[in-house]
Amino acid sequence: MLLKSSAFFPILGVHILAGLVCVVTGIVAIASGKRARLHPICGTIYHWSLAVLVTAAGFLAAAHWTNDRVLFVLGVISFGASSLGRAARRGQWQSWVGVHIMSMGCSFIAMLTAFCVEEGESLTGLSELPRLTYWLLPALVGTPLIIRALVRHRIRYRRAATFRETSSKVRMG
Numbered sequence: 001m002l003l004k005s006s007a008f009f010p011i012l013g014v015h016i017l018a019g020l021v022c023v024v025t026g027i028v029a030i031a032s033g034k035r036a037r038l039h040p041i042c043g044t045i046y047h048w049s050l051a052v053l054v055t056a057a058g059f060l061a062a063a064h065w066t067n068d069r070v071l072f073v074l075g076v077i078s079f080g081a082s083s084l085g086r087a088a089r090r091g092q093w094q095s096w097v098g099v100h101i102m103s104m105g106c107s108f109i110a111m112l113t114a115f116c117v118e119e120g121e122s123l124t125g126l127s128e129l130p131r132l133t134y135w136l137l138p139a140l141v142g143t144p145l146i147i148r149a150l151v152r153h154r155i156r157y158r159r160a161a162t163f164r165e166t167s168s169k170v171r172m173g
Helices: 008-031 038-063 065-091 096-122 131-172
Strands: none
Touching: 008 038, 008 096, 038 065, 038 096, 065 096, 096 131
């Protein structure tokens, strides 16, 4: 059994390190300009660190399946959403930006939810809150941010379309 194995703590260490990398790179990707430098680099690091995080979570969940299976499922959902967002971007799907924003945002929310559910009671400021809060807080904070990003993208897209339309009329006229 992994819990009694000498591999448990190294896997836990990898899991914690990958989680920290995901949080930092996720925040930087969210806060940075969406141009061809920091955002895609941090997004790529986030995605592959999440793969490591979820893989390690699988091994750790196997050791405590009854207690940790839901956390592992959240991890799989998080990685699946990240994979969808990455595929939409890389494939330049029609409406890829909206899919990318929603998928990556949901990925980050699911990852933070798993963290809050597992560690919420040991975090200063959260330890006094009801357990349900650990499940809801990441979505309550993240969902308005996703909606804001979608609205901002739509406004920029419409402005760009209006500018292109105006520019083509000026050239023709």
